[in-house]
Amino acid sequence: MTVGIKDVARLAGVSPATVSRVLAGRAVDSDMQERVLAAVKSTGYRPNLSARRLRSQHSNTIGLIVADIRNPFFTAVSRTIEDVAYARGMRVILCNTDEDPAKEEMYLRLMQEERVTGAILAPTRRGVEKVDAIPKDFPIVLIDRAGTSRQHDSVLLDNHAMAALLVRHLHEQGYRRIAGLFGAASTTGAERRAGYEQAMAQLGLDPEAVLVDHAPGAAEAAVARLLQATSRPEALIASNGVMLTRVLHAVRDMGLVIPGDVALAGFDNEPWMELVGDGLTVIEQPVAEIGRTAMTMLLDRLDHPDAAARRIVLDGRCLVRGSSTPIRRTSAAA
Amino acid sequence: MTVGIKDVARLAGVSPATVSRVLAGRAVDSDMQERVLAAVKSTGYRPNLSARRLRSQHSNTIGLIVADIRNPFFTAVSRTIEDVAYARGMRVILCNTDEDPAKEEMYLRLMQEERVTGAILAPTRRGVEKVDAIPKDFPIVLIDRAGTSRQHDSVLLDNHAMAALLVRHLHEQGYRRIAGLFGAASTTGAERRAGYEQAMAQLGLDPEAVLVDHAPGAAEAAVARLLQATSRPEALIASNGVMLTRVLHAVRDMGLVIPGDVALAGFDNEPWMELVGDGLTVIEQPVAEIGRTAMTMLLDRLDHPDAAARRIVLDGRCLVRGSSTPIRRTSAAA
DNA sequence: AATTTATGAGAAAACGTTTTCTAATAGCCA
DNA sequence: TGGCTATTAGAAAACGTTTTCTCATAAATT
Numbered sequence: 169m170t171v172g173i174k175d176v177a178r179l180a181g182v183s184p185a186t187v188s189r190v191l192a193g194r195a196v197d198s199d200m201q202e203r204v205l206a207a208v209k210s211t212g213y214r215p216n217l218s219a220r221r222l223r224s225q226h227s228n229t230i231g232l233i234v235a236d237i238r239n240p241f242f243t244a245v246s247r248t249i250e251d252v253a254y255a256r257g258m259r260v261i262l263c264n265t266d267e268d269p270a271k272e273e274m275y276l277r278l279m280q281e282e283r284v285t286g287a288i289l290a291p292t293r294r295g296v297e298k299v300d301a302i303p304k305d306f307p308i309v310l311i312d313r314a315g316t317s318r319q320h321d322s323v324l325l326d327n328h329a330m331a332a333l334l335v336r337h338l339h340e341q342g343y344r345r346i347a348g349l350f351g352a353a354s355t356t357g358a359e360r361r362a363g364y365e366q367a368m369a370q371l372g373l374d375p376e377a378v379l380v381d382h383a384p385g386a387a388e389a390a391v392a393r394l395l396q397a398t399s400r401p402e403a404l405i406a407s408n409g410v411m412l413t414r415v416l417h418a419v420r421d422m423g424l425v426i427p428g429d430v431a432l433a434g435f436d437n438e439p440w441m442e443l444v445g446d447g448l449t450v451i452e453q454p455v456a457e458i459g460r461t462a463m464t465m466l467l468d469r470l471d472h473p474d475a476a477a478r479r480i481v482l483d484g485r486c487l488v489r490g491s492s493t494p495i496r497r498t499s500a501a502a
Numbered sequence: 503m504t505v506g507i508k509d510v511a512r513l514a515g516v517s518p519a520t521v522s523r524v525l526a527g528r529a530v531d532s533d534m535q536e537r538v539l540a541a542v543k544s545t546g547y548r549p550n551l552s553a554r555r556l557r558s559q560h561s562n563t564i565g566l567i568v569a570d571i572r573n574p575f576f577t578a579v580s581r582t583i584e585d586v587a588y589a590r591g592m593r594v595i596l597c598n599t600d601e602d603p604a605k606e607e608m609y610l611r612l613m614q615e616e617r618v619t620g621a622i623l624a625p626t627r628r629g630v631e632k633v634d635a636i637p638k639d640f641p642i643v644l645i646d647r648a649g650t651s652r653q654h655d656s657v658l659l660d661n662h663a664m665a666a667l668l669v670r671h672l673h674e675q676g677y678r679r680i681a682g683l684f685g686a687a688s689t690t691g692a693e694r695r696a697g698y699e700q701a702m703a704q705l706g707l708d709p710e711a712v713l714v715d716h717a718p719g720a721a722e723a724a725v726a727r728l729l730q731a732t733s734r735p736e737a738l739i740a741s742n743g744v745m746l747t748r749v750l751h752a753v754r755d756m757g758l759v760i761p762g763d764v765a766l767a768g769f770d771n772e773p774w775m776e777l778v779g780d781g782l783t784v785i786e787q788p789v790a791e792i793g794r795t796a797m798t799m800l801l802d803r804l805d806h807p808d809a810a811a812r813r814i815v816l817d818g819r820c821l822v823r824g825s826s827t828p829i830r831r832t833s834a835a836a
Numbered sequence: 837a838a839t840t841t842a843t844g845a846g847a848a849a850a851c852g853t854t855t856t857c858t859a860a861t862a863g864c865c866a
Numbered sequence: 867t868g869g870c871t872a873t874t875a876g877a878a879a880a881c882g883t884t885t886t887c888t889c890a891t892a893a894a895t896t
Contacts, residue, residue: 172882183846188884196844214614218555219882223851227552238581243572250571250598259612262596264584278593281551413773420777439747440774443754506852517876522854531874553852557881 171211180207191215221283229259230466231279231287235267235354235382239410241436241455242290245311248459249288256467258285267353267382269294280306286466291315293355307469309462313355314479321465323458323480327356330451330484331363331405334433337449337486338403339371342495343431347394347401349387349411352379360407360435376401380411387411391418395430402431402495409436412448432491435484446490453484505545514541525549555617563593564800565613565621569601569688569716573744575770575789576624579645582793583622590801592619601687601716603628614640620800625649627689641803643796647689648813655799657792657814661690664785664818665697665739668767671783671820672737673705676829677765681728681735683721683745686713694741694769710735714745721745725752729764736765736829743770746782766825769818780824787818 177184180203189196190204207213221227232249234242246262253260261282263275272295279287286307291299296315302308304319314322331348338346348364351357361377368375378390387406391414394401404419406412412434419426426432426445437452461480469475511518514537523530524538541547555561566583568576584594595616597609606629613621620641625633630649636642638653648656665682672680682698685691695711702709712724721740725748728735738753740746746768753760760766760779771786795814803809 170882173884174882184882185846185848185884186844189845192884200845214611216556216617216882217615218552218561218617219851220884221552221851222550222556222853223882223884225851225884236581237571237584238574238577240572243577247570247572247598250596254597259595261593262584263588264581277548280548283550283552413777416777417773438774439751440772440778443747443750444774444778504852507854508852518852519854519877520875523875526854529874534875550852553881554854555881556883557852557854559854559881 171213173213173215176204176207176211176213179211180204227283227285228257229261229282229284231261231263231275231282231284233263233265233272233275233279233287233289235290235292236264237262239408240438241312241409241453244455245459245462248456249463252460252463265292265295267292273298276302286470288462288466293353293358296355305473307466307473309466309469311458311462315355318479319477321469321478323461323465323482325453326481326483327359328363328366330435330486331360331407332367333486334405334451335364335367335371337488338405338431338433338492339373341431341492342497343403343492344373345376345399345401346373346403346405347376347378348405348407349378349380349390349415350407351382351411353382357407364405387414388418388421391415392422395419395422395424400430403492404430404432406432406434409434409438412436412450416444416448426491427493428496431493431495437487442489446493449489449492450487451484452487454482457482505547506550507547510538510541510545510547513545514538561617561619562591563595563616563618565595565597565609565616565618567597567599567606567609567613567621567623569624569626570598571596573742574772575646575743575787578789579793579796582790583797586794586797599626599629601626607632610636620804622796622800625689627687627692630689639807641800641807643800643803645792645796649689652813653811655803655812657795657799657816659787660815660817661693662697662700664769664820665694665741666701667820668739668785669698669701669705671822672739672765672767672826673707675765675826676831677737678707679710679733679735680707680737680739681710681712682739682741683712683714683724683749684741685716685745687716691741698739721748722752722755725749726756729753729756729758734764737826738764738766740766740768743768743772743784746770746784750778750782760825761827762830765827765829771821776823780827783823783826784821785818786821788816791816
């Protein structure tokens with residue numbers, strides 16, 4: 169019942185090939201073109217993209233695999249990627265791994281079965297080890313996390329440096345006992361932790377890094393444990409925006425005030441972060457640039473399949489706000 | 503170069519049809535099955551989903567068209583829809599209209615060309631008028647906005663009642679001059695405005711509704727205009743979460759405090775909303791239930807194409823927080 | 837003016853599957 | 867034991883396009 173290219177051709181009195189050519193915008197007799205366009209309109213013909221993809225062997229689709237679209241960082245990056253893609257006539261398939269390597273593997277397989285033109289992937293910590301096993305003829309750009317893999321293109325934040333920057337900022341404000349909460353399931357967490365520990369060591373401070381699960385409630389529990397200890401930290405660092413939100417909740421629930429009882433700083437800027445209290449000090453990531461760069465790299469890769477893999481490392485901005493005002497010590501200094 | 507079902511068949515010494523049957527999990531000789539599976543593994547065969555869809559005539563894909571995935575309401579709903587869909591072996595194509603009817607139309611056309619099994623759509627205000635023109639054989643569920651269309655299934659919030667609820671709450675707290683900011687491009691905004699106006703009228707109050715564009719900066723400008731007027735409103739209502747955030751920003755930028763200078767309430771709950779000041783009073787939508795219901799309706803529709811269209815209206819919860827504490831009048835009462 | 841080259845249209849093949857159709861074998865009942 | 871049915875596998879058609887191939891006609895070159 170559905171109208172196909174043959175029906176259009178018959179109505180217009182031309183061959184299917186001609187209809188295809190008209191639709192592809194290639195040179196045809198203007199009279200025929202007119203008849204074809206009229207026939208398309210009158211039949212309400214809609215090309216079947218599956219058939220088109222099967223025959224033409226390119227999908228014009230890219231896969232986007234992130235941990236969780238509810239994380240505003242990924243939301244923002246995704247949005248940019250989609251806009252660029254659709255502007256180029258490409259579709260995007262979006263998948264959430266929930267930091268689960270099994271899901272990630274399944275979605276990567278799905279992408280191959282969809283014969284996507286390429287994929288943009290934020291791999292899980294365990295997934296990043298397997299990423300080098302992906303066939304070279306499957307173009308991939310890693311975002312946000314790349315681990316040690318140098319085989320694929322990647323666009324990353326300078327996590328190490330940014331975490332260190334945060335530590336030094338807190339140190340300058342007079343904080344000494346600075347604890348850090350880092351995501352356990354992502355390489356991002358690991359890198360930020362390393363930056364944190366190195367900066368702490370350089371300043372002669374004792375690092376206290378906590379690895380936090382992706383599971384709900386984990387961050388809250390970690391905060392409670394930290395702040396109920398005998399020598400409570402003077403400041404907390406949260407390694408991403410979602411965790412920062414949870415830490416904030418947990419601190420409030422304990423009846424503590426920021427920064428009076430404990431200072432707070434973290435990663436990822438969101439519109440509300442300057443509204444809570446006197447604002448939250450954060451490292452803002454260049455989300456739009458990350459998305460745009462990833463798409464550009466992917467398209468470049470398609471043009472030059474054999475070029476060497478590139479790694480682009482971007483810097484964030486440290487937005488200093490009220491949650492890290494200079495410390496006011498109540499008793500003896502450290 | 504890519505390995506197809508024929509290659510697998512040749513290696514396993516069976517016909518392509520048999521390979522297809524094994525992969526579909528249908529009954530075959532166990533010896534052959536074993537050989538096929540071995541051949542699949544050794545060749546690294548990946549089925550071509552385009553070919554499969556073309557031949558089998560079902561795409562196992564649903565389209566999801568929302569205004570903007572960066573709006574946390576849509577993010578949350580999308581996430582639920584995706585989870586349900588993938589659990590059923592279906593894919594989701596996600597598109598953002600940016601409240602632009604032209605984009606919406608284009609994406610609806612795209613969905614038809616993809617031969618999606620069905621679509622879930624949050625139509626723009628102008629798009630909702632055209633939605634009845636969509637062929638009946640294209641299953642659609644409208645979410646969040648349905649206007650007067652009764653031809654398609656829909657799952658909605660009781661916008662009228664919820665807006666009225668917010669008005670009555672503010673009235674109970676002692677507020678009288680209550681202004682509302684409503685999205686100009688969505689039917690949601692229109693319905694909430696109607697509820698607001700009716701409730702205001704019933705309480706004998708003068709409504710002051712402002713229609714706010716989707717464009718950036720529009721909400722801020724509207725707030726500035728309202729609060730600089732000679733008789734400044736005592737309370738503001740924002741018709742969705744994004745607008746609420748912007749209103750909050752604007753109020754803060756003017757150096758006013760909430761609720762001391764002006765009270766604030768709105769729609770859509772987000773994790774941070776209990777953290778800013780003494781919390782924001784909002785109507786929380788049952789986002790997960792909306793997503794789940796939409797998917798269920800869509801799947802039902804596929805089973806019963808000729809059943810009458812259903813409209814499911816859900817209630818939200820009013821979360822009372824600090825931004826609407828009882829008014830303390832400085833001078834004479836109204 | 838004759839030959840080559842360029843252009844454009846139709847016929848038919850091809851893309852990689854699933855499904856229908858046909859045939860063969862095994863199992864069952866009388 | 868003979869015929870009938872049920873089951874399973876292979877051959878071939880089909881899905882709706884694009885693209886290659888072939889041919890005819892027009893344009894260009896010598």
